[in-house]
Amino acid sequence: MGARSTVLLALALMLISAHGAHAVRTQVPASLLFERKGDLYRMTIDGSETVRLTATRAEESSPAASPDGLRVAFGRGKDELWTIDMRGADAHRLVAKRPRTVLYASTGSPTWSTDGRWIYFDRASQTPNEICGSIFRVGSAGGALKRVTAGLVRGSLDGEPDVSPDGRRIVLVSGDCEPGCCPGIAVVDTAGRPTRDLSRLGPTRGVQLAPSWAPDGNHLAFVVYDADGSGRSAIHVVNRNGSGLRRITQWTFETDDPAWSPDGRDIAFHKEGGLFLVNPDGTNLERVPGTRAGDSSPSWLPRN
Secondary structure: OOHHHHHHHHHHHHHHHHHHHHHHHHHOOOEEEEEEOOEEEEEEOOOOOEEEOOOOOOOEEEEEEOOOOOEEEEEEOOOEEEEEEOOOOOOEEEEOOOOOOOOOOEEEEEEEOOOOOEEEEEEEEEOOOOEEEEEEEEEOOOOOOEEOOOHHHHOEEEEEEEEOOOOOEEEEEEEEOEOOOOOEEEEEEOOOOEOOOOOOOOOOOEEEEEEEEOOOOOEEEEEEEEOOOOOEEEEEEEEOOOOOOEEOOOOEEOOEEEEEOOOOOOEEEEEOOEEEEEOOOOOOOEEOOOOOOOOEEEEEOOOO
16 A cells, blocks of 8 residues: 555544544533532433432532533522532532621522633622622632622622623623512623613513523523412523513423523423423423422533
């Protein structure tokens, strides 16, 4: 065999090998993080593998995977923020709980910056008369906290942040301090300044909660809780400028926590009976195998 033939054969084998490796990667099922009875789990969406990540006496909540898929940020108890690796090991406390003199203290809903350097989260406590809160950030390895929004100062309750795919915006829920009314979704930049996003979003049938960015950065999913007092809710999708609002699930009980898949094809959420997937246009509703009633706070692992 000549030198040219040898080189061509080597290149062909490399291409075959690369194609085979790519096929294996794409065949690995996508995975979700979620909360079950106060502990955190990792599960493939076909139900073939379930890994319990925490087993403590404290209640863990709101898991969020880092952009590189190596660590999970989550709330522990009512007022702490931690990270662990994907085996449930190497736990680090990033935010400690406050003294008991701080009434109704809560910390949670972490979301990572796109470069993995920061974790944004909400933090609330009782002011003289009401419970108010702001969005904060902390380094992914710990350090000093920085307040991003002025909720605690201006008399509002800001919570449930989610960083946009371009890393430049944060969608959140903002409303009157508790007891109050009428929370709704809004978008700020990473310095806490309001943006023009969602400017065309009009009133909805009820309060707006739990926003989630689509991976293209041009759409959002969120929950509307029916204003009639029934406790029913439904997932909605809207364009980034607030136009094109549409409901994609039926009004049912316990519908909450939408989370957009990395490829944009599915939105995971929880409702009665477990975790479910639905396409952004409302089609192909299906239950995630192996999930149970009470499973909540689904969050996707990145497909690296």
